[in-house]
Amino acid sequence: MNANTPRPPLGCSRSVDSNQQGPHEQLLSCVDKHRAHAFQKPIADFNQAAFNLAAQLYQAHGGPLILDSCCGVGVSTRLLAEQHPDHLVLGLDRSAARLDKKLGPLPPNAHLIRTDLADFWRLAATAGWQPEQHYLLYPNPYPKSKDLKLRWHGHPVFPSLLALGGRLISRSNWLLYLQEMEIALTHCGFAPQLTELPPQPQPLTAFERKYQLSGQTLWQIECRLDASPAAPSTQ
Known part of the structure; x- marks a missing residue:
């Protein structure tokens, strides 16, 4: 790039x-199916090892937990x-390439762990974790209509995410993703708040x-999952 070449804008992300123009028509039937039938996929060995490491860190810390x-x-x-210096913060991601790009040393109360969330959340819920x-x-919004079951609220592991409890905070630049999550959480008896x-x-x-x-306009959904849910919606 020479001195006369215009520099690209700092932000050039596409929407x-x-x-899909509205909430997926199969969203609630998908949620109900996954709540009625436990996710039976076998736990991969490397995910079990990752959870065992996380459990050791959690036990050694002895304080409150934040999952990222x-x-x-x-x-x-x-x-x-x-x-949150008094909390243990566990960053979870399935990509070794992304995790290897960490920028410098982490605070002593933070750890990055490579794991598949579909296995980790199930193990954590079974172990009674309450972040x-x-x-x-x-x-990842998986924006194609056919990929509903790849979005977390449409995934078979969604009941395990709910079982973990705590204060759930999710952000996205795709409003429809969080609208669907809001619908799924409300259907399960919780009271999510979706805001700009x-x-x-x-x-x-x-x-x-x-x-x-x-x-771009960004959105956030926040929901207390440790409160007793209301009766699930029948809609």
């Missing part, structure tokens, strides 16, 4: 493109650990920073 699921390169894990907070920041996320002076993730610089 999510989907062939889909943590990517761990920016959010670092920031959450700095904001105080659980972050799902900018998960104002610009963050310290974005929690690289995606959040990039989307803000691109001028």
